[in-house]
Amino acid sequence: xxxxxxxxxLTISGLALGSVYALIALGYTLVYGVLQLINFAxxxxxxxxxxxGLFLVRGLGIDNPSGVTSVLLVGGGMLAGALLGxxxxxxxxxxxxxPLRRRGAPRLAFLISxxxxxxxxxxLAGKEFGRFNNPMxxxxxxxxxxxxxxxxxTTNQLVVAASALVMLIALDRIIAKTRLGMGIxxxxxxxxxxxxxxxxxxxxxxxxFVLGGLLGGAAGFLFxxxxxxxxxxxxxxxxxxxTAAVLGGIGNVRGAVMGGLVLGVAENLGVACVSSAWxxxxxFLILVLVLMLRPTGLLGERLGRSA
Amino acid sequence: MTTVDAVQRGxxxxxxxxxxxxxxxxxxxxxxxxxxxxxxxxxxxxxxNSPYSGLRGSLLSRHAIPFYVLAVILAATxxxxxxWTTAATAPVRALRQRTTGIVIPKPVKLVALxxxxxxxxxxxxxxxxxxxxxxxxxxxxxxxxxxGLNVVVGFAGLLDLGYIAFFxxxxxxxxxxxxxxxxxxxxxxxxxxxxxxxxxxxxxxxxILGGPTLRLRGDYLAIVTLGxxxxxxxxxxxxxxxxxxxxxxxxxxxxxxxxxxxxxxxLPYYYLLLVVVALVVFFFRRLDDSRVGRAWAAIRxxxxxxxxxxxxxxxxxxxxxxxGASTSGFAGVIYASKVGFINPDNFPLLLSILVxxxxxFGGMGSIYGVILGAAVLGWLPNYLRDYVxxxxxxxxxxxxxxxMMIFRxxxxxxxxxxxxxxxxxxxxxxxxxGTGPIPGSTQ
Numbered sequence: 208x209x210x211x212x213x214x215x216x217l218t219i220s221g222l223a224l225g226s227v228y229a230l231i232a233l234g235y236t237l238v239y240g241v242l243q244l245i246n247f248a249x250x251x252x253x254x255x256x257x258x259x260g261l262f263l264v265r266g267l268g269i270d271n272p273s274g275v276t277s278v279l280l281v282g283g284g285m286l287a288g289a290l291l292g293x294x295x296x297x298x299x300x301x302x303x304x305x306p307l308r309r310r311g312a313p314r315l316a317f318l319i320s321x322x323x324x325x326x327x328x329x330x331l332a333g334k335e336f337g338r339f340n341n342p343m344x345x346x347x348x349x350x351x352x353x354x355x356x357x358x359x360x361t362t363n364q365l366v367v368a369a370s371a372l373v374m375l376i377a378l379d380r381i382i383a384k385t386r387l388g389m390g391i392x393x394x395x396x397x398x399x400x401x402x403x404x405x406x407x408x409x410x411x412x413x414x415x416f417v418l419g420g421l422l423g424g425a426a427g428f429l430f431x432x433x434x435x436x437x438x439x440x441x442x443x444x445x446x447x448x449x450t451a452a453v454l455g456g457i458g459n460v461r462g463a464v465m466g467g468l469v470l471g472v473a474e475n476l477g478v479a480c481v482s483s484a485w486x487x488x489x490x491f492l493i494l495v496l497v498l499m500l501r502p503t504g505l506l507g508e509r510l511g512r513s514a
Numbered sequence: 515m516t517t518v519d520a521v522q523r524g525x526x527x528x529x530x531x532x533x534x535x536x537x538x539x540x541x542x543x544x545x546x547x548x549x550x551x552x553x554x555x556x557x558x559x560x561x562x563n564s565p566y567s568g569l570r571g572s573l574l575s576r577h578a579i580p581f582y583v584l585a586v587i588l589a590a591t592x593x594x595x596x597x598w599t600t601a602a603t604a605p606v607r608a609l610r611q612r613t614t615g616i617v618i619p620k621p622v623k624l625v626a627l628x629x630x631x632x633x634x635x636x637x638x639x640x641x642x643x644x645x646x647x648x649x650x651x652x653x654x655x656x657x658x659x660x661x662g663l664n665v666v667v668g669f670a671g672l673l674d675l676g677y678i679a680f681f682x683x684x685x686x687x688x689x690x691x692x693x694x695x696x697x698x699x700x701x702x703x704x705x706x707x708x709x710x711x712x713x714x715x716x717x718x719x720x721x722i723l724g725g726p727t728l729r730l731r732g733d734y735l736a737i738v739t740l741g742x743x744x745x746x747x748x749x750x751x752x753x754x755x756x757x758x759x760x761x762x763x764x765x766x767x768x769x770x771x772x773x774x775x776x777x778x779x780x781l782p783y784y785y786l787l788l789v790v791v792a793l794v795v796f797f798f799r800r801l802d803d804s805r806v807g808r809a810w811a812a813i814r815x816x817x818x819x820x821x822x823x824x825x826x827x828x829x830x831x832x833x834x835x836x837x838g839a840s841t842s843g844f845a846g847v848i849y850a851s852k853v854g855f856i857n858p859d860n861f862p863l864l865l866s867i868l869v870x871x872x873x874x875f876g877g878m879g880s881i882y883g884v885i886l887g888a889a890v891l892g893w894l895p896n897y898l899r900d901y902v903x904x905x906x907x908x909x910x911x912x913x914x915x916x917x918m919m920i921f922r923x924x925x926x927x928x929x930x931x932x933x934x935x936x937x938x939x940x941x942x943x944x945x946x947x948g949t950g951p952i953p954g955s956t957q
Contacts, residue, residue: 243733245736302916303916303919306920307919307923310920312919312923312924313878313923313924315673315874315878316874316919317919318870318874319870319871319874319915319918319919320915320916320919322867322871322912323911323912323914323915323916323918324912325912326909326911326912327908327909327912327913327916328912329908330905330906330907330908330912331554331555334555334559334560334568334905334906335554335559335560335568335569336560337559337561446740446863449737450737450741453734457734482752484752487744487745487748488744488745488748488749491740491741491742492741492745494737494738494741495738495742498727499726502729502730502731502734503731503734504734
């Protein structure tokens with residue numbers, strides 16, 4: 208095979224990229240689970256999260272950070288990104304979705320409203336923050352940390368993958384164990400029955416958006432560490448993450464994580480075989496092939512039954 | 515802290531909360547937020563060296579003063595007057611109620627139609643060349659595309675996000691048969707005679723894509739078609755030897771048929787498009803009223819029930835898909851010949867989304883609504899060009915989409931059958947398709 212030489216190297220960088228996809232995919236999958244709605248504007252939540260983290264890190268302006276400072280910077284940036292992402296997702300739900308829900312609008316109307324919100328936020332960010340790439344200031348001295356099977360793991364990859372892993376586990380526990388998670392699962396199963404049982408649907412939906420926004424915003428920062436932050440970075444990452452969510456079975460939390468990782472790794476291995484120009488084609492071909500064989504995704508379950 | 519203190523603090527806090535929950539307070543807060551947003555949108559841009567300069571210039575400078583003043587006035591009126599907005603909109607609501615259900619007499623309809631015909635035929639000749647170009651490139655082509663997509667989304671209820679791929683296939687077929695690509699055709703043709711070949715190619719692509727994927731449910735279909743659209747575009751970018759890569763094709767000749775030559779002038783293209791759209795509309799209307807149209811309606815309302823009553827759902831879905839694809843391919847030929855040069859950047863995913871937006875904005879399933887929607891949304895960014903910076907146009911565009919969906923989710927001119935279906939599905943009857951209300955809707 209074409210990637211035997213650097214199989215592990217590609218897998219590791221694929222996992223780092225895939226974990227970012229997984230974080231964004233969770234936002235899509237959570238909202239899809241409760242509303243059966245493709246939240247097209249989630250890519251902009253991700254983008255604004257990247258800017259939130261970037262501005263905090265820049266604002267602190269620490270030169271050559273190391274040790275505890277680095278850890279605090281990464282944590283702070285992630286938190287800032289997550290908070291801005293959550294605030295965006297919250298506003299989005301209030302402005303673009305809730306009024307439509309009140310009127311019982313058809314599902315495609317939500318799609319258009321989401322597309323409108325996406326255009327709005329994307330171009331507003333371009334106007335305010337400039338239409339160019341903003342590299343993240345160095346947060347730590349990046350370099351090789353250790354090797355696995357002869358492949359090097361860099362600090363960047365380790366930070367991204369580890370932070371993503373922590374958040375993914377936390378979310379899985381929230382969905383499985385907490386009251387909010389129970390509410391989300393119940394609305395996903397049957398919104399009407401849930402409301403008869405005393406679940407405040409509006410509250411659950413808002414919190415689902417906030418949860419997705421937290422993860423998406425943090426993912427924006429993690430993505431920014433690797434590739435810089437740009438006003439239009441959400442579109443392609445968002446499309447990819449949505450693909451990942453569908454790949455794993457949309458509405459399924461663990462499926463989204465799996466889809467993200469599979470997509471990240473498969474893309475990297477595929478690129479080694481063909482060329483990086485075909486990266487997106489590879490991703491979509493994988494999606495089509497998987498859906499041919501398993502029409503509801505790899506794990507193919509709904510949020511209601513996932514925990 | 516004593517207990518009394520705690521109780522008092524608690525009551526003050528809950529008092530504040532209760533105050534904040536009151537309708538007029540919420541409305542006032544919304545109005546202030548709206549004014550601040552408008553101040554930011556219309557404010558100066560940020561710059562590379564100081565990313566906050568845009569926000570600072572929008573919110574902390576003289577620019578913002580009128581917006582703040584307006585915000586204070588609006589909020590104060592809202593707080594003082596309570597339900598003033600309801601009072602203000604009451605006449606509009608009454609008018610709307612009175613106008614629904616009015617039957618327009620036939621002579622009035624005929625006169626209106628005649629006026630419309632004069633407008634459509636004569637008015638474009640009075641326009642400046644720029645607007646004539648807009649009329650063809652930005653409106654006419656999109657109207658044709660939207661009418662075609664309406665068959666897929668509006669009639670059959672299939673969400674297609676890769677629609678523009680067929681447009682690209684039509685355009686590239688034209689470039690191939692006019693010998694403007696690195697690969698040479700067996701014979702060259704004038705673009706006018708490429709129509710049948712391009713339509714055939716797009717139709718074939720539609721069947722090839724649709725055959726295996728139309729078994730998928732709503733949103734899975736959406737993402738697969740999206741993927742297909744991207745695959746076509748990226749293939750066009752990367753296949754230098756076949757499609758000339760990112761440079762694309764240049765110098766595609768204008769139409770020329772039956773002794774008439776189209777030129778750079780937009781008007782002849784406009785009339786050609788007019789004829790094509792009229793024919794397509796006639797054909798699609800007949801189709802919608804036929805057995806096929808009823809089968810589509812059944813599939814979009816409840817696919818399982820449709821299959822159970824003996825409708826070959828896959829066949830009809832494939833048919834809708836292929837019809838949409840061939841319309842898109844047809845539009846691609848006109849576009850290639852009109853503009854003369856094409857490259858992969860002309861066919862981004864965004865364009866698929868834009869055409870879908872036009873369909874829903876106009877009123878899914880209603881042909882005239884869709885035409886109006888495409889015309890309005892094609893015209894709007896060009897109209898805004900004169901009033902706002904070019905790069906900011908899509909901020910306003912996006913805001914319009916949200917506002918429109920909040921106040922008129924059924925579209926500008928909804929189809930009667932469609933509105934009835936929506937009403938029924940809101941009541942919990944039918945509505946199993948991807949267009950019914952979503953869970954959590956409160957009626």
